[in-house]
Amino acid sequence: MANMKDIARIAGVSLGTVSHVLNNSAGVRESMRKRVLEAVQAAGYQPSQLARGLRRDKTNMIGMIIPDITNPFFPAVVRGAEDVAFSNGYRLILCNTDNDHSKELVHLNELRTYLPAGLIVIPSNFSDLTAQAESYRRAGTGVVCIDRLPKNWSGDSVTANNEEGAYNATRYLLQIGHTELAAITGPLHLTNAKERLGGFKRAVREAKFHLAPEYVQETTFDKQGGHAKALILLRLIPRPTAIFAGNDMIALGALIAIREAGLRCPEDVSLMGFDDLDLAETTNPALSSVSQSGYQLGTAAARILLDRLEGDKGPAKHLVLETSLKLRHSVAPPPDGFRLGPTLKRRRGTRPGPAKSDVR
Amino acid sequence: MANMKDIARIAGVSLGTVSHVLNNSAGVRESMRKRVLEAVQAAGYQPSQLARGLRRDKTNMIGMIIPDITNPFFPAVVRGAEDVAFSNGYRLILCNTDNDHSKELVHLNELRTYLPAGLIVIPSNFSDLTAQAESYRRAGTGVVCIDRLPKNWSGDSVTANNEEGAYNATRYLLQIGHTELAAITGPLHLTNAKERLGGFKRAVREAKFHLAPEYVQETTFDKQGGHAKALILLRLIPRPTAIFAGNDMIALGALIAIREAGLRCPEDVSLMGFDDLDLAETTNPALSSVSQSGYQLGTAAARILLDRLEGDKGPAKHLVLETSLKLRHSVAPPPDGFRLGPTLKRRRGTRPGPAKSDVR
DNA sequence: TTGCTTTTATGAATTGTTTCAATCATTGGC
DNA sequence: GCCAATGATTGAAACAATTCATAAAAGCAA
Secondary structure (H helix, E strand, O other): OOOHHHHHHHHOOOHHHHHHHHHOOOOOOHHHHHHHHHHHHHHOOOOOHHHHHHHHOOOOEEEEEEOOOOOOOHHHHHHHHHHHHHHOOOEEEEEEOOOOHHHHHHHHHHHHOOOOOEEEEOOOOOOOHHHHHHHHHHOOOEEEEEOOOOOOOOOEEEEEOHHHHHHHHHHHHHHOOOOOEEEEEOOOOOHHHHHHHHHHHHHHHHOOOOOOHHHEEEOOOOHHHHHHHHHHHHOOOOOOOEEEEOOHHHHHHHHHHHHHOOOOOOOOOEEEEEEOOHHHHOOOOOOEEEEOOHHHHHHHHHHHHHHHHOOOOOOOOEEEEOOEEEOOOOOOOOOHHHOOOOOOOOOOOOOOOOOOOOOO | OOOHHHHHHHHOOOHHHHHHHHHOOOOOOHHHHHHHHHHHHHHOOOOOHHHHHHHHOOOOEEEEEEOOOOOOOHHHHHHHHHHHHHHOOOEEEEEEOOOOHHHHHHHHHHHHOOOOOEEEEOOOOOOOHHHHHHHHHHOOOEEEEEOOOOOOOOOEEEEEOHHHHHHHHHHHHHHOOOOOEEEEEOOOOOHHHHHHHHHHHHHHHHOOOOOOHHHEEEOOOOHHHHHHHHHHHHOOOOOOOEEEEOOHHHHHHHHHHHHHOOOOOOOOOEEEEEEOOHHHHOOOOOOEEEEOOHHHHHHHHHHHHHHHHOOOOOOOOEEEEOOEEEOOOOOOOOOHHHOOOOOOOOOOOOOOOOOOOOOO
16 A cells, blocks of 8 residues: 555655645645645555554544444444444444443453544443543543443433433323333433333322332343233232333333233233334334434434534533334223223223323 | 553563563563563553554454444344454444445445454445455455355355245245245345345245246335335235245335235235344234344354454355244245135135235 | 573664654745 | 745654564573
């Protein structure tokens, strides 16, 4: 590969001039400028990103640290980040942590030696990102946290409005007549899981319903967890008529559990998910879910990073993306006997349709 | 960050010695060795990958070029590659091409300036990877192609046994009595789509059935394509009783089309997919599919790359991974009237008409 | 101790950029 | 035509590592 020295020789100018042409870093006479650019063309020259990074103390790579690209919510996030990064000349280094904070630490330490321009991270369980990020920031490298935040995070962040999304979804369940609600939450040390539960509880509280503790089950954000905890919920008396799941994977597991228990969704049990993954459309019945845009999460994070690189020294940004409620077939009014609470006698044939009133 | 010069100073040795200790590149007396390592520990020193890469003319980054991480088949491939790469000290740079060969070219050109240790690529439509790869190989950088191959590819590759997978799936459809088969293939300029169609045709040919050209529809590897082409197939007379889809996304689109046409799957039309994505389990009915391991595709590719880096100069490797048939509910014997072929008289009332009632 | 060989250690050169101080050229005012 | 001011160009240093020729040290035999 041709290097800058070659170009300088071909164009008959000095090294410095070539650099100035390439970076617009100083006035260069038009005639020389042209000669240099022609030489660049002729030789098919491309600057070495390594040498440039070494000299500048910063590369155009962005480290992206996520739990697991195989989890269906994350590809869109990565894609969003890559799109914005790519179109601005940055490249993404992808790292999976498997939610293991020691693996996260390894990645954080290793990435440093590449002098990345910035970091986008979805923190792992029990992440102690805060200290690491501080050291990155001291070196002038931005770190933005997305989806969920580590303890005491005070840096830039982009998250979904988990609380409100869960609140709206739960309120809808209440509006169509459910009184026996239950929730299967993700790991409550994760801020997103905690916020979603918070929204759920607020809606229940505002409706003046009592929520017995065993109607809230905590588990991992996956199918197995949803399956196991749903089986527990379905054995409770009174049996919940609607289950709010912490994410779509949990909901999927719950859906399987409902079938296994010989019940029907939504006739016996309504089910609400969170994330609105592609698969929510294709399950049987199609899953109602709180929709959030992973893609936007990614683009917003990359954008913040780029702004910082361009010199934005403002205070930490905390972007919160709005959610919307996607109603599909997994939610319906409760069975008749439960219409006005389980203690009332069942009235015949008076089951009203869903109240679609103020749903977005 | 501490650099090698600092370590040399702290340990009271020369730069060269530090390097030799760190790389085991020459005999160093045990006492010095220890002093150096202690200094490294004390200073928390980590070598700059940039400087090292610049000097060695090769970094420990692997470029991974794929069409779109958002396509549900690819995350597992990426994860497989990342796992093997990471545990051997390599990192992945992720690039999406959107199947656009000009974007692929941009990535190939850009990546060169990072001096990657190797490239793993899922070629885009009409990829002209061959020339580029040749230039990479001349520079000592391995390139392995996976999933599908560009025209005239003679380098290392890892693919699934698409032909046999499709053959076995089709043979199964024939065995349970289907005689009116149709296929919706992916873009036939892609080798994997072509091979799958090849397997399908071989099975039909061996069963001595005639396949009219309009029973094979070509489209893109996505839901929209599958939907549109399935609608065409379902209007043909005689209507196919089984459809072999080029991948699961096409199958998903076809499934929706079948419902829209007022038909039932599998009672009226059986459906077979390819890839066995996670979502195949959760559709209604659950999708039968030819299972291939994306994860293995990724690990195998990374392994080949690492072998090459360790000096393997052998001839090009063409790894072909076996597939397996995953039978679920979307496949059943054909309706009675078709049991012995379409030329037989239809018996009354045995063929369910387009009942619009219980469609979901 | 001397001389010879073998093993270790060193320092300078090298990789491809950017950047800064210094030099050179050009222009305009008088 | 001279001088100052401005603008363009240059070359060397720096970034942090590896590597190679060379020097120093060690080991050993006489």
